[in-house]
Amino acid sequence: MERHEENSGVASLGHAPRPALENQPLADLVSDLSRDASLLAQQEVALAKQELADKVSVVKNEAVGVAVGGVLLHSGILALLAGVILALAEVLPPYLAALIAGAALLAVGAGLLVKAKKRLSQLDMAPKQVVGSVKRDVRAVKEAAE
Secondary structure: OOEEEOOOOEEEEOOOOOOOOOOOOOHHHHHHHHHHHHHHHHHHHHHHHHHHHHHHHHHHHHHHHHHHHHHHHHHHHHHHHHHHHHHHHOOOOHHHHHHHHHHHHHHHHHHHHHHHHHHHHHHOOOOHHHHHHHHHHHHHHHHHHH
């Protein structure tokens, strides 16, 4: 878009210089205002879309990093588990070492799940601040209407 400087020093996008406002009919001023407001809204929407697209791109890249990190972390845990089983296998039969390590993991995992489930069931998801704010707004509107 072309950039033009008006006499006032304010730049406008895509418009030729305009005559002084006091020399224009009201209908033209309203028409110009409507057109400029529409152009501004379109530009703001385009900017918001671009910002959102940029942020989505960053989130996608970081999500890939999180996924790869999670896979590597999981692999490391499995390797450590194998080491524990092999260490236990030095003093116990290998099948018993694997059973003990597996049972220990099951117990820890089950404990974590039960604890998390209990905390989630106690969580109150109602948006108390918003509900309170809406109630106050309704009360204020009712009082103003009386």
